[in-house]
Amino acid sequence: MTRGAPGKVVRPFAFFRAGAQSDRANRPILVFEDVYKYFKKDQPTLRGINLVVERGEFCFVTGPSGAGKSTLLQLIYRKHTVDAGRILFAGRDIARLKSSSVPFLRRNLGIVFQDFKVVKHWTVFENVAIALEILDMPRRLVRARVAEALERVGLAGRGGDRTEGLSGGEQQRVAVARAIVTEPALILADEPTGNLDPHLAIDILTLFEEIHETGTTVLFATHDHSLMGKRDHRIIALDEGRVLEARTGLRSWPGAMDVGARTETSGLRVVASG
Numbered sequence: 638m639t640r641g642a643p644g645k646v647v648r649p650f651a652f653f654r655a656g657a658q659s660d661r662a663n664r665p666i667l668v669f670e671d672v673y674k675y676f677k678k679d680q681p682t683l684r685g686i687n688l689v690v691e692r693g694e695f696c697f698v699t700g701p702s703g704a705g706k707s708t709l710l711q712l713i714y715r716k717h718t719v720d721a722g723r724i725l726f727a728g729r730d731i732a733r734l735k736s737s738s739v740p741f742l743r744r745n746l747g748i749v750f751q752d753f754k755v756v757k758h759w760t761v762f763e764n765v766a767i768a769l770e771i772l773d774m775p776r777r778l779v780r781a782r783v784a785e786a787l788e789r790v791g792l793a794g795r796g797g798d799r800t801e802g803l804s805g806g807e808q809q810r811v812a813v814a815r816a817i818v819t820e821p822a823l824i825l826a827d828e829p830t831g832n833l834d835p836h837l838a839i840d841i842l843t844l845f846e847e848i849h850e851t852g853t854t855v856l857f858a859t860h861d862h863s864l865m866g867k868r869d870h871r872i873i874a875l876d877e878g879r880v881l882e883a884r885t886g887l888r889s890w891p892g893a894m895d896v897g898a899r900t901e902t903s904g905l906r907v908v909a910s911g
């Protein structure tokens with residue numbers, strides 16, 4: 638990590654950030670070009686995904702279990718690499734990043750999982766601060782940024798609490814604070830409400846929407862139709878390895894209650910076929 642003036646942290650790949658002044662800032666934040674991913678020979682999980690996500694969008698990613706929602710997100714943070722096609726993040730081909738550059742990519746992503754992935758015997762502060770400490774950020778700045786992130790997720794003043802004493806909804810808020818504290822341009826949330834009661838699920842969805850309102854792009858994977866039905870966000874649905882899209886939520890897509898119902902695609906834009 639490079640430090641400039643005292644207290645000012647120079648962020649590598651700053652052009653990935655929302656609002657960065659660069660021609661890269663005008664490009665879509667994410668482009669999938671005919672992406673294939675195989676875990677088994679002759680049985681692609683993703684077969685020809687084409688997708689453009691503009692900066693500042695909020696998208697649900699949906700589809701039945703096994704459709705490839707997690708795989709799609711994992712390709713973005715380079716847990717896996719594509720077998721064919723390209724994924725461009727702010728114009729950069731993710732597959733072509735050297736292994737040594739992958740941490741720079743991930744600094745520009747906030748990732749939230751279904752099972753929270755917080756360290757239970759750490760304090761709330763420690764769980765959030767770790768994302769900045771690995772960037773070698775000065776202690777004073779870490780404290781200020783963590784306090785701000787905790788406030789944004791509704792946990793102001795809870796930094797000293799041990800995480801294991803928090804409810805599931807609160808632990809997920811800690812995970813969201815950890816994801817946003819680095820001010821990523823793109824948040825990837827993989828079933829972030831999957832372990833939560835319906836009313837807590839709405840709270841967490843609302844929290845992501847508040848983060849989105851500050852300019853962050855959000856991909857929110859869920860198979861919870863009741864949750865998606867409450868909002869008019871763009872829906873990216875995976876169906877048999879391809880993408881079907883509804884630009885304005887479930888209302889524009891009456892057949893969505895059964896994504897596998899291939900005959901009920903009125904209102905949908907079929908993005909990839911063949």
Ligand SMILES: Nc1ncnc2c1ncn2[C@@H]1O[C@H](COP(=O)(O)OP(=O)(O)OP(=O)(O)O)[C@@H](O)[C@H]1O
Binds near residue numbers: 702706
């Ligand atoms: N690391 C892996 N190794 C082998 N197969 C995998 C791997 N990851 C995913 N798959 C397979 O790819 C397919 C898509 O899995 P994925 O986890 O992306 O689906 P999903 O839509 O996230 O499902 P869920 O709703 O259950 O989370 C499944 O058939 C799965 O078994």
Ligand SMILES: [Mg+2]
Binds near residue numbers: 708828
């Ligand atoms: Mg999954």
